[in-house]
Amino acid sequence: MGYSPEFVKKMESIVNDIRDPEQDFPIKVVAAFDDACMSCPHRGLEICEAGEGSNEHVLSMDGKIIRHLGLEPGNSYLKSSLVKLTAEKVEPEDLDYLCKNCSWLQYGVCKEGITDLRKNNKCLTRGS
Numbered sequence: 001m002g003y004s005p006e007f008v009k010k011m012e013s014i015v016n017d018i019r020d021p022e023q024d025f026p027i028k029v030v031a032a033f034d035d036a037c038m039s040c041p042h043r044g045l046e047i048c049e050a051g052e053g054s055n056e057h058v059l060s061m062d063g064k065i066i067r068h069l070g071l072e073p074g075n076s077y078l079k080s081s082l083v084k085l086t087a088e089k090v091e092p093e094d095l096d097y098l099c100k101n102c103s104w105l106q107y108g109v110c111k112e113g114i115t116d117l118r119k120n121n122k123c124l125t126r127g128s
Helices: 005-019 054-069 079-089 092-098 109-120
Strands: 026-028 076-078
Touching: 005 079, 026 079, 054 079, 054 092, 076 079, 079 109, 092 109
Parallel strands: none
Antiparallel strands: 026 076
């Protein structure tokens, strides 16, 4: 799924790196263009140009997720810490709010991913 073959390839690379338990690396938290955006055909010079209101929509989702996880924009966190934090703090139904109006939400893959993440980290989420 994606906006173009280049975008799909970039997303696959990002997802594979995040899912690889052997890799741990810093991730900088931004409410702006990120690594995935760099391959998106809708990326303008400074804002998302997918359609009217798209930039505001993307920034809104970024902000909601950053606040939900208690992160500081501009700070870097180890991938392992972000995965653990996500497993602890995000439940599949949270995506209905966090990702409201995202075109991918309807496919269910993100909720499945959160379910799998929480299941694979169940010792971390017990009592949450």
